[in-house]
Amino acid sequence: MTAFRQALPQTLPQALPQAPPQALAWTIWGFGAALYFIGFYQRVAPAVITTELTQTFALTATALGNLSAFYFYSYVAMQIPTGILADRFGPRVLLTVGGFVAALGTAVFAMATDVTWANMGRLMIGGSVGVAFVAMLKIASHWMPARQFAMTSGVALAVGVFGAVFAGAPLRLLVNEFGWRNVMWASAAATILVAIITWLVVRDDPAERGFKSYAPAKSAHAKTKVLDGLKQVLRYRNVVLMFFIPGAASSIVLTFAGLWGVPFLTTHYGLTQTNAAGLCSTMLVSWAIGSLVFGAVSDRVHRRKSIYIGGLTIALLLWAVLIFTPRLPYFWLVALVAATGFFASCFIISFAFAKESVPARLAGTVSGVANMGVIQGPMYMQPLVGVILDRHWQGAAVDGKRVFDLASYQQGFSMILIWGVIALILLMFTKETFCRQFDSKP
Secondary structure, three states, X not given: OHHHHHHHHHHOOOOOOOOOOHHHHHHHHHHHHHHHHHHHHHHHHHHHOHHHHHHHHOOOHHHHHHHHHHHHHHHXXXXXXXXXXXXXXXXXXXXXXXXXXXXXXXXXXXXXXXXXXXXXXXXHHHHXXXXXXXXXXXXXXXXXXXXXXXXXXXHHHHHXXXXXXXXXXXXXXXXXXXOHHHHHHHHHHHHHHHHHHHHHHOOOOHHHHOOOOOOOOOOOOHHHHHHHXXXXXXXXXXXXXXXXXXXXXXXXXXXXXXXXXXXXXXXXXXXXXXXXXXXXXXXXXXXXXXXXXXXXXXXXXXXXXXXXXXXHHHHHHHHHHHHHOOOOOHHHHHHHHHHHHHHHHHHHHHHHHHHHOOOHHHHHHHHHHHHHHHHHHHHHHHHHHHHHHHHOOOOOEEOOEEOOOHHHHHHHHHHHHHHHHHHHHHHOXXXXXXXXXXXXXO
């Protein structure tokens, strides 16, 4: 009998691991998405506290624009290395370390005694949260079936925009009540908590919890492909063009709602800072909704180029009305801000357009390049608008803060319009993919 019992397990097939429960998969992904939420929150937070930052650090418009843009300098720099780091260390380590560095950067920003330290804090925040998006996609590729991958990308953007909305009117109310430094200290504490929970809860692969993994099999030469990927993707015309085009659309939203919209609206429409922040949040929400619509429409009609051109053309026309009309009725102002954000979301096509323009094996690298193109918009335009505002300043100031006339804002915001026209011209030289993966030599 003993011999029979010993032999019995050997004769039975081992149970195959089951797929992870959806609730667990989304929980793992959700904690990974928490840093992306924080990243969007930090991205647009300066827009709500422009008055406090200007008064605390005696900033000119140029210095204020540069302070906000320090986030984007390091964020852009992290896009290509993040893919390699995620492959080597896994998203759990990447998100945890990113969370701790983001918390440290927020603390540096909160206690900054001058603009140099404030810039350093913003630089640390941008580089650390810059790992979130790629890490989230990697978690999704392991924990969720391929058919859910596109959905998780859309949900990711929604999570990020919700973080940006929290950095609107809610942040303004908190700053009014507790002061900007205390709010930033609380933000640092919350970020540390997210980092700790991420380390405790998140796992790179379902196999670590005894479940089946959805991760695709790796090729033996995958590392070589990743390291050599950047050089390869830049051989394709569409990829090079997508490095310059999407920033025109993203700069509309992330320059206006991300920094200069609140001072513009409070000065020229007489809105309170809370109401102006709420209107900027409206632009961000419509931006998120529009990205889902543009992606779906583009997929349905099997066109990238024409949909992109149409969306960007309308966005630029609406932007021109917004900046060149001296005084709009409030209802039309709200409608125009929302519509501009909606059509500016055509930038979302850039990711699919670029991905389909190269062999499938280069998808990860080309996504990083496209994301760099998107982030270049606010990275250049936020400080450039500040430079132009200072150059046209007429000397007016309130409580130590420079006040700029409408003509100054029109000059600054016109730079985005010029970039948009150039982007439309460049779009004419792109090659339509018809939503099919291109796998030929350039």
